[in-house]
Amino acid sequence: MSQISRRARVRQLADSVWPGRTVNGYANLIAARLRKLADEGSTGMLPVSGHGDGAVFFRDGQVVYAESSRTSPPVARARDLAALGLVPGEAPGSAGADGTDAAGTVATRSVSRLGGMLELTELIIDALTELLSSESRYAKFRHAEVIPAGQGRPLAVETLLAEVQRRHEVLRQLAPVVTPDTTVTCESSLGLPSAQVSPAQWALLIRADDGTTPRGLAMQLGRSVFGTTIEVYWLVELGLLAVPGRPPALAGDQAAVMSFIRAVPGGKGSDA
Amino acid sequence: MIMPEAGELLAPVAAIEGFRLGCLVDASTGMVLASVQSQDAAATPTAAAGAADLVHMLTLLNGKLATGEILEDVMITFSDSFFMVRPVERDTEPRILLLVMADRHRTNLAMAHRSIRDLCAGFPA
Numbered sequence: 088m089s090q091i092s093r094r095a096r097v098r099q100l101a102d103s104v105w106p107g108r109t110v111n112g113y114a115n116l117i118a119a120r121l122r123k124l125a126d127e128g129s130t131g132m133l134p135v136s137g138h139g140d141g142a143v144f145f146r147d148g149q150v151v152y153a154e155s156s157r158t159s160p161p162v163a164r165a166r167d168l169a170a171l172g173l174v175p176g177e178a179p180g181s182a183g184a185d186g187t188d189a190a191g192t193v194a195t196r197s198v199s200r201l202g203g204m205l206e207l208t209e210l211i212i213d214a215l216t217e218l219l220s221s222e223s224r225y226a227k228f229r230h231a232e233v234i235p236a237g238q239g240r241p242l243a244v245e246t247l248l249a250e251v252q253r254r255h256e257v258l259r260q261l262a263p264v265v266t267p268d269t270t271v272t273c274e275s276s277l278g279l280p281s282a283q284v285s286p287a288q289w290a291l292l293i294r295a296d297d298g299t300t301p302r303g304l305a306m307q308l309g310r311s312v313f314g315t316t317i318e319v320y321w322l323v324e325l326g327l328l329a330v331p332g333r334p335p336a337l338a339g340d341q342a343a344v345m346s347f348i349r350a351v352p353g354g355k356g357s358d359a
Numbered sequence: 360m361i362m363p364e365a366g367e368l369l370a371p372v373a374a375i376e377g378f379r380l381g382c383l384v385d386a387s388t389g390m391v392l393a394s395v396q397s398q399d400a401a402a403t404p405t406a407a408a409g410a411a412d413l414v415h416m417l418t419l420l421n422g423k424l425a426t427g428e429i430l431e432d433v434m435i436t437f438s439d440s441f442f443m444v445r446p447v448e449r450d451t452e453p454r455i456l457l458l459v460m461a462d463r464h465r466t467n468l469a470m471a472h473r474s475i476r477d478l479c480a481g482f483p484a
Contacts, residue, residue, distance in 0.1 A: 202455070205362065205385060205392065208361060209390075240364075246360065246361060253389070253390075281425045282422050282425050283421060283424070283425040283426070283427060284422060285418075311388070313388060314387045314388050317387060321415065321418070321419060321422075324419060325419065325422050325423065345415075347389035347407075347408035348409050350408065
């Protein structure tokens with residue numbers, strides 16, 4: 088007699104009733120809710136729970152902020168930006184009236200803001216990627232809930248959902264080697280190859296002790312969990328980090344190499 | 360488009376003769392930040408993903424060679440187009456990539472390369 092858990096039984100029942108909407112499709116339900124909020128031009132907060140708690144903040148139907156207890160909080164990064172005067176909402180070159188005269192001047196100012204905004208936006212999308220995982224579910228939308236001070240640039244829901252879908256596909260590709268919650272250790276064998284790493288990778292290496300996970304490293308450094316998982320993957324490929332228990336034969340297995348191209352949904356399309 | 364304000368930065372490359380597609384890509388995540396394209400351009404997400412993959416593989420190569428060098432740019436010639444990728448900051452850790460695709464039969468490669476290099480040089484080190 089087979090013994091299956093209550094959870095597995097629920098999953099089986101759901102699969103049989105909703106062929107296209109399995110229990111893993113909770114994320115689809117949240118996506119549908121986000122689309123509806125966008126269509127209605129809502130302003131407020133959608134609480135989401137699951138593996139970790141979090142919320143998605145809307146303003147006029149666009150996402151301006153999201154945070155999850157399992158990703159680095161964007162609000163700290165936003166405060167850093169505000170302290171530097173890189174306040175979201177300003178157009179490139181708007182810091183000074185004469186900023187648009189020379190292309191170089193515009194580019195310099197813009198990329199400063201661009202780099203800062205990228206870090207903030209990355210953390211917001213990182214939180215959303217976590218919140219739209221398979222085990223998450225949403226609660227009642229709270230209209231006109233106060234939006235945190237660390238709000239980012241308004242982002243269209245469809246654009247975000249496409250990006251989250253792409254990220255989930257990348258994470259699926261990485262899963263045979265490393266997930267955000269895989270324990271990694273520093274490779275300390277005598278046969279360690281010489282290698283060149285970036286400052287960001289070095290920051291991970293010097294913090295990778297026993298029991299470290301990409302998520303833990305990301306939280307420690309205030310970085311994106313998604314981006315850190317990819318960096319850890321490349322460090323494993325370089326032979327500088329190891330996944331305990333991973334068969335050595337897989338170490339050089341290039342068949343499973345991660346590819347952003349394979350994560351692009353559909354085929355020919357455009358995000359423009 | 361995740362960061363529409365970045366689109367303004369692409370104006371100079373859009374002026375390249377034979378221009379087809381220009382986009383800024385977050386190298387670490389493969390996310391398209393902004394893009395501009397002509398009507399006959401290839402699919403932006405796919406081209407951007409390809410650029411990020413290329414840079415990742417070259418960074419891996421560079422990491423294993425451990426010569427202390429940094430990636431300056433990637434120039435690929437297809438039968439009908441040029442595919443050019445350049446980190447916008449000269450760093451051991453390229454964060455943002457500029458991808459430009461152009462019609463091979465209409466584009467002066469040297470001039471295009473110069474435009475791309477000049478644009479990227481405008482970004483702070």
